[in-house]
Amino acid sequence: MAALVIRDVNKRFGPVDVLQGINLEIGSGEFTVLVGPSGCGKSTLLNIIAGLEKQTSGSVEIDGRAVNDVPPRDRDIAMVFQSYALYPSMTVRQNITFGMECRNVPRAERDAAVARVSHLLQIEPLLNRKPGQLSGGQRQRVAMGRALVRDPKLFLFDEPLSNLDAKLRVEMRMEIKQLHQRIHSTMVYVTHDQIEAMTMATRIAVMHHGLVQQFADPETVYNRPANLFVARFMGAPPMNTLPARLVAAGSGVNAVVGTGDEQVVLPLPPEMAGFAGREVILGLRPECIAEERRRFGEDVEPLMVEAPVVMTEPTGAETVVLLVLGGERVLGRLSPDVRLRPGERGRFSLDMRRACLFDPKTETLIG
Amino acid sequence: MREVPFTWTRGLVYIVVVLLAAAYLVPLVVVVLNSLRSAQEIAQTSMIGWPKTWAFGNYAEAWGSFCIAQTCTGIQPFMLNSMIITLPATVLSTLLGAVAGYAISLWRFRGDGWIFGLVTLGVFLPEQMRLIPWTIVLRDVGLSNTLAGLVMIHTIQGMSFTTLFCRNYYLSIPQELMKAARIDGAGFFRIFWRIVLPLSPPILIVTVIWQFTGIWNEFLYGVTLTTGTQQPITAALIALSAAIADAPQHGVQSAAVMVAALPTLLVYVFGGRYFVRGLTAGAVK
């Protein structure tokens, strides 16, 4: 059964339409990640789900029950905030039990719950401290504890890791993922971080312009982005998008990029033959452009191109190379031992099986 | 703080600052010294001088037996009046202002902007605009010439100030904290009591000091809305100086002035640093 259903939710702040018809259906036990550029309304949507903000129109159902007029306390949700929002004047223990205190849960039960959660998160030594005496990572754990102690129907996270340093973020990311695998709760998680989205989500909702652009599992969002926005937003570095003409070649089809001397002809997979004759935007992930010797599979005939290098960015694990292909600048991800210098011409191996085609007018995925 | 090496400019700064401080202390020193000098001694010299004989009796007389407008009870009953007015009005206006400031800043409601604008206006509205209405209201509710009437006035008027200051201070409480509390299931009063109030001491010190000194020192309402034995100390001091206009009693008068100023001076001496700190912690916006 769907744990959370969002139907045609609109939200207007004064003259600004922040959300314009959001529809999501989230299954029980799913880990849904909301991503999108800053200001696209992710927090607003989360607040509406929590009941902290009232939608202008549309409805929210939690566990089959319409909760449009239910106040936050009765929605059976827990939320973790970016700033953690720990009550500064209370100890960690009081912070964790405040929700139960408000619901008049007996003391023995509260103590048991604190014991369980603090063991789970390993914050037992901190229980009698105030938030001001904790490090950023510890605060984050306490904020998690405050949510976990409640055992709610729905967990909401609003960028809970973005105030942590890079190392801690990776650790907490894995912990949250493990936690989800252990307790199987339904979670809605807002983040800016591509990797968090890809690694944690069972499904990703990409938001932009007040709309859900795509709602699918991470692999689909990554490999088959629904439109150019998603293609360019997801992935770091983002997908290369080049205008191309599709020309029939025997039983197959070629993408022709650029004109004159710069022109490059890229054979596409045979199933795209039907698009011959169209102008399209060709999408190619940077990892589909690699050094000459790379093979993308046992029986795959590699496609070789020669192209001038504009710039290289060694990151250690790989080297990102900016090259010019058919007059367009594109990024490739090369093995770090390949040393190319700006201005040189290099030879690159291309994997066209994962190419995407977008309609240049509607910008949606067509093939 | 880093030690700053001595230079001539710094020496000059010290000299200027100490001289200025001495000048600011002159009136206080004069009052204290005069309160210990006899009337004859003052009359023979001037208001500025070191006591030849210590006339401690001035204080006893000012406190308990000096005659002000036919009643020879000293300033003692008027001090008591001021206490009876100031303490409840300070506490009430601070508490109500804190709740109101909390409601306006953290729970947006329809018309909150208007209410807040009016409250702010109340801080600036001259007392002269409210004098006659208050007179009539007091008469109609049967509180004419009573201390309770002044308590009511100072509570209602004082709320303007306390609401303004608390509201400005509470604006710095993050909205996410409020959201977390609402999800935890806390209501209006529980959030106030358990989360907002524990964060409030800096601003409450400011409002309490401000209200206490403001109400204690208030004169216009005291002199127009009360008479005789119901008057607060400020009105009594003026009556006292009128009473001795013909036969100056500067020693006793100084003692009375000193006693009248003592409560607020003590409040400042002990609370002053918190006052400045709280004022700068966000009350001025």
Add this chain to the structure above:
Amino acid sequence: MRRLPEVLVIWVPLLLSAGHVVVFTAWTTWMSFTPSTLMPASGWVGLRNYTSVLATRNWKIAFDNLLLFGAGFVVLTTLVGLILAILLDQRIRGENVLRSIFLYPMAVSFVVTGTVWSWLLNPGIGIQKLMNDLGWTTFRFDWLIDRDMAIWTIVLAAIWQASGFAMALLLAGLRSVEGDLIKAAQIDGAGPARIYLRVILPALWPIVISVLVILLQFAIKTFDLVRALTGGGPGLATQLPALVVYDFMFQRGQIGRGSAAAVLMLLTLLGVLLPYAAWKYVQRRRAANA
């Protein structure tokens, strides 16, 4: 939030506090158009109260005095407060004690301030007498009884009382100027004087303006101080609008005219506050857009 205790604790006080401002302002304004004398009376006399108040010598002098007093008090108090703040900002020893000394006059009532300064300034018993007794027989300091100078005694006492408050606000302002800004100026080779003039004081403007406005509305409302220090005299030399209102309402039993004078006071006040509010609004908009 629709429950009874909430209504009682929030709405009743809030409405009383906001409501009395509206109702009383309207009420006094209405009385200023009635022929009220000893008691409020109904009837309509149009602007007659206003024209007669504006025509009295009392009001004219009071208003002229207000201009003089207001300008002198506001400018000098801010200046003194600024000097004190800059001096205290020099990381000197005993800052806490000094700050308390400059601030303590604020704790005492205007009645006390007025009384004490009336002694000090009274030529018969104050500073002049002391100097004469000490042998400087030609020393004269008799502003208190000098019609032309009496208003400055009020300014003097008021500065003594309020400059500590100005200092506290300005000191807070000085201390809140960003440290990096000062470091940048130091690296640019600016000396302490230049840093104050070119970096810190310009950043202090918003607080200076706030201080000016607070002091100005203070000046417009000044009543107790004059009552205790000069009683408005000698003659009408230190008469101020607040005293004129009191005089009309309670000494002469002319509530209608007193109300008109009170409304004129309010208008003067609004003349200061509205531009200030507008300025604040523009500033906030600018900050929001930046």
